[in-house]
Amino acid sequence: MRLRWSWRGSDMDRRVLIGNIAISEAVKLARVDVISAYPITPQTIIVEKLAEMVDSGELNAKYIRVDSEHSALAAVYGASSGGSRVFTATSSHGLLYMYEMLWWVSNSRLPVVMAVVTRSIGPPWNIHTDHQDALTVRDSGWIIGFAENVEEAFDMTLQAYKISEDKRVLLPSIVALDGFILSHTAEPIDIPSQEDIDRWLPPREPLPFVMKPGEGFAVGNLGPDEVTMELRWYIWRAMERAKRVINEVDYEYKDITGRSYGGLTERYRVEDADYIVMGMGSWCGDIKEAIDMLRDEGYRVGLLRIRYIRPLPIQDIIKYGSRSKAVLVIDRAVSMGYGGVLAGEVASILRGRTPVKGVVAGLGGVDMRSEDFIDIIKRFIEEYELDLDINWLNTYWIMKDGGRG
Amino acid sequence: MSLAKLSESRLKGPLPGNPACPACPHNIGLKILGMVLGDKAVVVVPAGCTSIISGVWPTAGIDLPILHVPFASAGAVASGLKAAYQVHGEDAIVVVWSGDGGAADIGFATLSGAAIRNEDIIVIVSDNEAYMNTGVQASGTTPWKALTTTSPIKGKSEERKDIAMIMLMHKIPYVATASIGYPLDFRDKLLRASKISGFRFIHLHSPCPPGWRFEGGKTVEIAKLAVETGAWILWEYIDGNIEISRPSIKYSDKAYRKPVKEYLKHQGRYRNLSDDDIRYIEERIDENWRNIGIFMETLKSGRMT
CATH class of the missing domain: 3.40.50.970 (Thiamin diphosphate (ThDP)-binding fold, Pyr/PP domains)
Incomplete structure (x- = not known):
């Protein structure tokens, strides 16, 4: 067509x-x-x-x-x-x-x-x-x-x-x-x-x-x-x-x-957000959908989509990360023995400013849907509000059973 | 040009005092390359001795345009460079100047790829028969029994691969062997190659004084002995036929060949050879001559397509 x-x-x-x-x-x-x-x-x-x-x-x-x-x-x-x-x-x-x-x-x-x-x-x-x-x-x-x-x-x-x-x-x-x-x-x-x-x-x-x-x-x-x-x-x-x-x-x-994306990062509903999610790639579309649904439920959450990891948008990460209560980074790559790749970078930038939680998901193409992201983000916000330790040193892995039953 | 005049000429090529070892064969080869193609050549150099000979910035060891590239990339880089010149209408001859490792071993896949595409480039392999730049380790073209730092006591246990014959099997328009001991033969081959389009391959025999353990002043003498004993055969494949080149013709007849011991005895890398080993090497030389003869006849008779 x-x-x-x-x-x-x-x-x-x-x-x-x-x-x-x-x-x-x-x-x-x-x-x-x-x-x-x-x-x-x-x-x-x-x-x-x-x-x-x-x-x-x-x-x-x-x-x-x-x-x-x-x-x-x-x-x-x-x-x-x-x-x-x-x-x-x-x-x-x-x-x-x-x-x-x-x-x-x-x-x-x-x-x-x-x-x-x-x-x-x-x-x-x-x-x-x-x-x-x-x-x-x-x-x-x-x-x-x-x-x-x-x-x-x-x-x-x-x-x-x-x-x-x-x-x-x-x-x-x-x-x-x-x-x-x-x-x-x-x-x-x-x-x-x-x-x-x-x-x-x-x-x-x-x-x-x-x-x-x-x-x-x-x-x-x-x-x-x-x-x-x-x-x-x-x-x-x-x-x-x-x-x-x-x-x-x-x-x-x-x-x-007529198209423009915001340069190094795309800011999605971040202006009044208490919680910021950061991630890269196609699943950011699903994360946006999750954010819209969470917003409807009253969660003040936004997405800072990292469009370029090199050069890393350090200023945007500081700007939006440090004005939020806590940051959740969802990674599709891991540095073994360290943490999610993007989470490690974001955490080092926001150290002493904002707590960062790192989640590793979707490795090997494991499918992640907007409902999965809603769960991940809700749990993250609950943990923060319950005063549980938000510490990127604890990397969370989202595992699925792959239909093995 | 006479040999004397050639040695005095200050044409493009290696510069005096460059970082090559004393009596380095590459300088001789590069000099002839500069003399024949200096005005038109752009030289792609994979890792190897010539990476050093090219000099340490801000000085230069060779006054040719040189693109230094990683070991296993020269064939592809040259293909891309030539493609750029074809797109932009630049009249340049892209030459790969490689060692034996960069061509026959780690760089073989990319060399073979460029050859089978019949890329319009000239590849010269200046073969000193081991990885000399890293300190004399055995390569795919190191001869049987030669001592290297990775075959230090018993010598290399395998035969060398015949890279020129392998390239010939890519059905490219031009393949030749040459020797730094016969600069005019090498010059003529480069000249002929430069007038042909497509993939052209020259396997240049380059005796290495520190690597082969012989006295520096003998580089050319050793190269000549390789030809005179029949251990290195100069030939040229052009227009679909192989011809034995003029300096080697005489040695088609075994009676004229010097005993191979004359070639081997100067080289410390062969100090481990027994008389039986030398006899075996001599038999291999005879076999090489027989094989190339059969091959020439086959090509002439048109039985190979």
């Missing part, structure tokens, strides 16, 4: 797409030059669709069918070093297999964009979502965003090029979307026109460097130790600047699509 409509004079094309196809449409609109990928469920459809676009001539780009994910990221690293706008996508084991190249890309400051369709890491083999894969690479210098729905995954992909290629940033971006829940679920999405995107996202500038023949010029060679540390410092500062750029880009994107 297609429906054309206008946003302030812009042409929009309404289509019903699954997340993976929406990502490939965004990549096409970004006019990438080189795509390289290796298939892995549940990401595969993205790169199949892009292959079809390239083969049919719909997208004028080179498509490199490599032998592994390591090679996929290596190939786009090479293309990006040659000045091209590039794209790759992966999931789970594929992302782990790329791990070395991830650092090579970010430490070279190349604005590569990659979709990570989140999937559990084996064993046991499991193709369903949790956030362990994307969070495993959180220290690597990549910007990492988590989408809540198909349209946001599309928008985040387009915005990723604008953010990564910004002179103030020059860092690669991961757009994470939940496997199957977003990648294989069809939702309506309004696609902006190529003309509007071309105006908003001009071709990539030759930054930070472009390899060319004829000159003695080495990238990545040995240097004094102090230079390594200095380069890390530049990345640190670029990550800091990225916070502003992410907010700016998300704001200006509204001019062409």
Whole structure:
């Protein structure tokens, strides 16, 4: 079904797409030059669709069918070093297999964009979502965003090029979307026109460097130790600047699509909230539904949705966390021997300000519904009001029996 | 260009005083690479000795554009770089300059991937027959019985893999072996390769003084002995046929080959060899010659497609 409509004079094309196809449409609109990928469920459809676009001539780009994910990221690293706008996508084991190249890309400051369709890491083999894969690479210098729905995954992909290629940033971006829940679920999405995107996202500038023949010029060679540390410092500062750029880009994107998400975080019913829930990804839709129902029952609760875990929206976490009575963080990834990944970060920021409770749920794709979130949030509020110790050091695991009876 | 003139030329390539070991064969190979392709080449270097030879910033050891990349990535990085040049219309020759580990072992999957896609790149493997940069550990191309720090007493227990023949099986347009002992042969091969498009592979034999335990001044002499004893065969696959290259032609006839002991005795890595071992190595050399002969005939007769 297609429906054309206008946003302030812009042409929009309404289509019903699954997340993976929406990502490939965004990549096409970004006019990438080189795509390289290796298939892995549940990401595969993205790169199949892009292959079809390239083969049919719909997208004028080179498509490199490599032998592994390591090679996929290596190939786009090479293309990006040659000045091209590039794209790759992966999931789970594929992302782990790329791990070395991830650092090579970010430490070279190349604005590569990659979709990570989140999937559990084996064993046991499991193709369903949790956030362990994307969070495993959180220290690597990549910007990492988590989408809540198909349209946001599309928008985040387009915005990723604008953010990564910004002179103030020059860092690669991961757009994470939940496997199957977003990648294989069809939702309506309004696609902006190529003309509007071309105006908003001009071709990539030759930054930070472009390899060319004829000159003695080495990238990545040995240097004094102090230079390594200095380069890390530049990345640190670029990550800091990225916070502003992410907010700016998300704001200006509204001019062409009418859509904006609040930058680093989305604030949902937080203004008068006594209790704040924090989380990432697709289940935030269910958490919002839970919050609406709890609000109807009189609970003053809101959601601070972490859209980007890198750079981490520390200011928003302080602002909304410290004005609430207590914070509940619901994680879909765990650092074994420590706690929920996001909970650990939030707790370290809010230490001495607000008590934080950490809940780990939905690993391996265990389904979580709005009723589950209502239970979790109610229990959290009761514990606080009963003066029970809210301490993130006690990580709560939400276990389900998986139909074993 | 004469050899004397070649050695004096200050064309693009390794710079004087770079961090290579004394008498390093890579510098000889890089010099020829710079001489032949210096104006057009962009060089992708996976981890290895050349990562060091390239110099410590802010100095440079090689005045070529060099993209340093992780061990197991060179084939893919070069593919991507070439794709970018094709998109933007840049006239550049993308060259992978790799060691044996980066090509035959840890980097083999990505090399094989680039080859089977017939990527328009040149891959040169400067093979010093062990992981020299990490201190002489056995690699997939280390010969049988050679002593390394991971085969320190009995020597390597397996045969070496023939990476050039493996690459030939990828049905790519150009494969050659070369030796730093025969710079003009290597130069001619690079020149011919540069005029062909598609995946081109050159396996360059590079004797390593500290790794093979021989005196530094003998790098070229050892390389030549490898050819003169028939242990290293120079050949070229082009236009669908294999030809034995000029410096090796004579040694097709066993009568002209020097005893392999002449090649082995200079190298400390072979000090463990018994006479039986040397006889065995000699038999393997004969077998290699027989095999390449059979292979040449098969290609000529068109029995292989």
